[in-house]
Structures are given as structure tokens and as C-alpha cells.
Amino acid sequence: MSEIDGESAGGGADAAPRISVIVPTYNRAEDLRLTLESLCAQTLPVDRYEVVVADDGSRDETRSVVESFAGRLRCKYHFQKDLGAQAGPVRDNGVTRVRNAGARLATAPLLVFLDCATLAGPDLLAAHLRAHTPPAVPGRAVAGYVYGYPPRKTDDPDYRCPPGLAEAVRTLTPQQVADRYRDEPGFRDPRHGEFEKVGFDLRNRIFPEELFWSSNCSVPAADFWAVGGFDEDFRGWGLDDVDLGYRLVRNGTAIHLSLDAWAIESPHERDGAVNLAGFHRNARSFFDKYQFAEPPLELGWLVMQSPGGPALATLETLNRQVADWTHQCAGLTVAAELAHAFEPIAPDERVAVFGAGAVVPAVTQSCVLADFDRQVVDRLLADGAGARHDVRHNLGIQTALPDKAVDTVVITSRLDGLWSAFGSAILAEAHRIGTRVSVLTANRRHG
Structure with a gap:
């Protein structure tokens, strides 16, 4: 059953989903369309997962985009009022609040968080599911690999966004994009070097939480709610996912890496100054919180x-x-x-x-x-x-x-x-x- 605001919008399967995919969004209807298209092309049968689009007050065609996938995805839509617009001239987004709202609508035992404009590789959901299925050790959260995420060393020519990537993600399948750009340094996950140092096994890292990013990750719903979900006191960009990882680890949930659960971050405009300000504000909150x-x-x-x-x-x-x-x-x-x-x-x-x-x-x-x-x-x-x-x-x-x-x-x-x-x-x-x-x-x- 596909749903919009909890009501049937067409579609079909009666089987309970194994995975709930939470996609937060705000005024990015076309980017969202790319993400949902990639979720339609999963190797995991469509009746095994549901998608919850959690909308932080969009004023564009976001709802219509979600509705257009009725019959192709088991899809739910949550809309909340845009409170960020009341915070002043710079929008202070409520991504933690909207992610939690989406997770509350989820019915599956496993939550996958995927950012809007992040394109799921064809085996992403199957790989996340495998990472949590016996003989996998229970009590784990999984960080998925993210190609194309904006590199931090923007002044280094080897780490710039590969030419033509923005057009490629709109005209090719995620698999075709990955095949074309996989060897480009600027296309690799910016965490790749750190993954490599520990043999791609985060159990060998002293502070793996630093590499647990909500752009592509999974966690059992029971573990997620046991620590209270995302902390909604975090506003703006940055560290809300690290904070979640920190609480998960201290509650006994280990963080693992899945290279098979890969996704591609579609290039899009970012306000670096606003993101940096949010990052520093959240950092202060993070350190104050844990004293x-x-x-x-x-x-x-x-x-x-x-x-x-x-x-x-x-x-x-x-x-x-x-x-x-x-x-x-x-x-x-x-x-x-x-x-x-x-x-x-x-x-x-x-x-x-x-x-x-x-x-x-x-x-x-x-x-x-x-x-x-x-x-x-x-x-x-x-x-x-x-x-x-x-x-x-x-x-x-x-x-x-x-x-x-x-x-x-x-x-x-x-x-x-x-x-x-x-x-x-x-x-x-x-x-x-x-x-x-x-x-x-x-x-x-x-x-």
C-alpha cells in the first residue's frame, strides 16, 4: 500500500516491509525525484521496503513528486510547517525534527536514512538488510559509502568535483555513474582514506562515530528509539548524525561499514557560510551536552x-x-x-x-x-x-x-x-x- 498522509494513494503489497527508508527534504522537488527513481530500481523487491518522505515545509512541487510515485513505491509523505523561516534571515532548518517525524511513521524494524539528492545504488537496500541479517551480529548501525559527496579539500585540484558529474547523475543510472567516475579521487567518499586506514572495518577505529553520516546509514528501529532518535536541539547542518552515533555506541550498538550499500550524492548548491555557522553552533551544543x-x-x-x-x-x-x-x-x-x-x-x-x-x-x-x-x-x-x-x-x-x-x-x-x-x-x-x-x-x- 502506498500512502500519502496516512491515506491510501494506490499501490499494492500487503506484506510487512523489512526496511523503512527515511528521506528528509525541503524545496528540492527535482532532486527528490532522482532519489525516488533510484529507490524504484532496487534489487530488493519493492514489497520488502517502504519510503517515508519527510518534508520540512516545502513550498515547491514536492508533494506532487511523491504522489507521482504511487503504484511504483510503497510511499508515505509527512509534511511539517517550516519553522526554520521564523528563525531570521538565515533559515535554521529542522532536519533532525523532520527525520524523527519520518521515523515515527515507519513500520519496518530497520530504518535507512538517505538524504534528498542522494541516489541509491541498485543494491543499497539489499546490502543494508544483509548487514543486519543473521549471521550478522545484532546490535549494529551501518554507515553506507557515499560517492560524490562534496570534498573538504576544495582547494586541491585532485579533490574537486569531477567534470560532468552533475549532468551524469541526471541522465545516467547510478550504476553507470559509479562505473564512469569510480576511479576519480574527487568522486570517492571523503571518508575513504579513513576507511582505508582501518581496513574498511570501523571496529578498528577508536572513534567510529565521527564517520557515521546520516546521508546514507541504517539502524534498527529499536536501537534508534532506545537512544531517543536524533536530538532535535541540533539545528542547521552538521554533527546531529555524529551525536546519534555517539549515543548508539554508548548504548551498545556497534558501527559497521558497508561498501556494498553505496549511494551517490548529486551535486547541488550549498551555502558554505550557513553550513559552517550551523556546524560550529552544533559543535558547541554537542560538547556542552556531554560535558x-x-x-x-x-x-x-x-x-x-x-x-x-x-x-x-x-x-x-x-x-x-x-x-x-x-x-x-x-x-x-x-x-x-x-x-x-x-x-x-x-x-x-x-x-x-x-x-x-x-x-x-x-x-x-x-x-x-x-x-x-x-x-x-x-x-x-x-x-x-x-x-x-x-x-x-x-x-x-x-x-x-x-x-x-x-x-x-x-x-x-x-x-x-x-x-x-x-x-x-x-x-x-x-x-x-x-x-x-x-x-x-x-x-x-x-x-
């Missing part, structure tokens, strides 16, 4: 502040540095140096320790105990340190503590192996939250 709850978030914030802006390779490289040092200093306790450091500190002072280690000396002060090793933090909590102290999984780059929250910050030698990379950032944070800073190591007696 820098672990080192990858601290490092993400550091990358965001870099003069060149965020880059996919940078965050994983920094995460790998921390992971390597964590392995090297496993078992290193700093109880003796902490006991010495606490001798001149008055019993009523507030103290924060960066690199606390798993063995903390008996002290009268109630402390913030931060360490970058999750196992160390877990051991501190298991040993009861959380009853007297504020135990945190932090490196010390960002702690979310207020300015001058403590009297003294103690930085231990557990941070020695990370000092060349992050020392200045850690010191800056220590001086922000503390009145005094004590750095405990033979080769950097300063603070």
Missing part, C-alpha cells in the same frame, strides 16, 4: 579549535596517541608523588588531580580525580573513591569544571608521554580551573 565526559571529546574540542578547522584524520591520530600511551603506562601508579604533592596543601583546600592513577593516597581533601585510562577510572570507582571524590574520565584538556573551581591542580607524571602533544592545552585548562598549578615531573618543574 567532555571522556578524552575523545576533549580531543574533538581541541581539533575544533585548530586554525585549519576540523579534519577527519586529525582526531583519530590524536586518539591513537592517547591509546598508545595508555597502553605504555598501564600499571603506572603515582601514589608516592601525590603523597608528596599533598604535604603542603591545606586540609580545607579544593584539589584537582590530572593523571590520578588507580592508587590514590589517603588525603583529607575531597578531590577531582581525573585520569585518561578508562580502566583506571573504573578501578577508582570500584574501590570506592567515588564516595569521597569526583572521579572523571578526563585527559585534562577540557573538564567542564567552572573557572577557579579548585585551589590547586596537580598534574602527575602519568601525563609525561602526552605532554609534547597536549601539554600547553592541559596547562591552560589547569590554570583556568585552579588558582595554583603543580606539575610533578623531573623535566618540567613549572606551573
Whole structure:
């Protein structure tokens, strides 16, 4: 049954769909037509999936386009008022809100999110379904490959949009376009290099959420709603999908990659300034939301502040540095140096320790105990340190503590192996939250 606003609009199959495809859109009727045409040409039988077009207040022919596919697709249409137009001269779109609305109309156990103007490869839905079907391990979200997505290195001639791509996606099938341009560097998914580094297995990546993009992805409906769907506080472009991935992973859903579930992003105009503004606004919301709850978030914030802006390779490289040092200093306790450091500190002072280690000396002060090793933090909590102290999984780059929250910050030698990379950032944070800073190591007696 194809439906428009929940009412029959023709069509036919009675079988329950296995996949619900959610396509958000706004005033892009012709781009939407291309996307729906590609969904008509799937290898998966049409009675196995439904398409939910979630319209964020379009004023063009979007509804008519959806209606024109009655009988070819099992299609539903959701329309919501364009609230973005009320946000000022720059439209602050509600893509998270409209995606969630589309997902609420979905009836299948598996949700596939596909952007408008993204053309599905012929095996996209079958590949997403295979990735979630036994013997596939349950509890996974799948990132699909996206050809033609606008590259970030627009100043690099090797990464520019291939000539003729815009015309090709309108005159050729997705398979023909992929066959023609697959070897062009500018046509590859901009995540390709990062996929390649981990052997195209995202389980080998420390922070796979960074590569989970809603332009082409799938997640079981139960897992999606278990974490609340997309966070509708995110407005405009960017990071709402990474935020979803972050919550999924912490709820036990692993992120996998499917090269077979590929799609092509059709070239179209973008307002780079508006997108960048939305990205930075959402980044602030993202980091505020999680209060820098672990080192990858601290490092993400550091990358965001870099003069060149965020880059996919940078965050994983920094995460790998921390992971390597964590392995090297496993078992290193700093109880003796902490006991010495606490001798001149008055019993009523507030103290924060960066690199606390798993063995903390008996002290009268109630402390913030931060360490970058999750196992160390877990051991501190298991040993009861959380009853007297504020135990945190932090490196010390960002702690979310207020300015001058403590009297003294103690930085231990557990941070020695990370000092060349992050020392200045850690010191800056220590001086922000503390009145005094004590750095405990033979080769950097300063603070």
C-alpha cells in the first residue's frame, strides 16, 4: 500500500516491509525525484521496503513528486510547517525534527536514512538488510559509502568535483555513474582514506562515530528509539548524525561499514557560510551536552579549535596517541608523588588531580580525580573513591569544571608521554580551573 498522509494513494503489497527508508527534504522537488527513481530500481523487491518522505515545509512541487510515485513505491509523505523561516534571515532548518517525524511513521524494524539528492545504488537496500541479517551480529548501525559527496579539500585540484558529474547523475543510472567516475579521487567518499586506514572495518577505529553520516546509514528501529532518535536541539547542518552515533555506541550498538550499500550524492548548491555557522553552533551544543565526559571529546574540542578547522584524520591520530600511551603506562601508579604533592596543601583546600592513577593516597581533601585510562577510572570507582571524590574520565584538556573551581591542580607524571602533544592545552585548562598549578615531573618543574 502506498500512502500519502496516512491515506491510501494506490499501490499494492500487503506484506510487512523489512526496511523503512527515511528521506528528509525541503524545496528540492527535482532532486527528490532522482532519489525516488533510484529507490524504484532496487534489487530488493519493492514489497520488502517502504519510503517515508519527510518534508520540512516545502513550498515547491514536492508533494506532487511523491504522489507521482504511487503504484511504483510503497510511499508515505509527512509534511511539517517550516519553522526554520521564523528563525531570521538565515533559515535554521529542522532536519533532525523532520527525520524523527519520518521515523515515527515507519513500520519496518530497520530504518535507512538517505538524504534528498542522494541516489541509491541498485543494491543499497539489499546490502543494508544483509548487514543486519543473521549471521550478522545484532546490535549494529551501518554507515553506507557515499560517492560524490562534496570534498573538504576544495582547494586541491585532485579533490574537486569531477567534470560532468552533475549532468551524469541526471541522465545516467547510478550504476553507470559509479562505473564512469569510480576511479576519480574527487568522486570517492571523503571518508575513504579513513576507511582505508582501518581496513574498511570501523571496529578498528577508536572513534567510529565521527564517520557515521546520516546521508546514507541504517539502524534498527529499536536501537534508534532506545537512544531517543536524533536530538532535535541540533539545528542547521552538521554533527546531529555524529551525536546519534555517539549515543548508539554508548548504548551498545556497534558501527559497521558497508561498501556494498553505496549511494551517490548529486551535486547541488550549498551555502558554505550557513553550513559552517550551523556546524560550529552544533559543535558547541554537542560538547556542552556531554560535558567532555571522556578524552575523545576533549580531543574533538581541541581539533575544533585548530586554525585549519576540523579534519577527519586529525582526531583519530590524536586518539591513537592517547591509546598508545595508555597502553605504555598501564600499571603506572603515582601514589608516592601525590603523597608528596599533598604535604603542603591545606586540609580545607579544593584539589584537582590530572593523571590520578588507580592508587590514590589517603588525603583529607575531597578531590577531582581525573585520569585518561578508562580502566583506571573504573578501578577508582570500584574501590570506592567515588564516595569521597569526583572521579572523571578526563585527559585534562577540557573538564567542564567552572573557572577557579579548585585551589590547586596537580598534574602527575602519568601525563609525561602526552605532554609534547597536549601539554600547553592541559596547562591552560589547569590554570583556568585552579588558582595554583603543580606539575610533578623531573623535566618540567613549572606551573
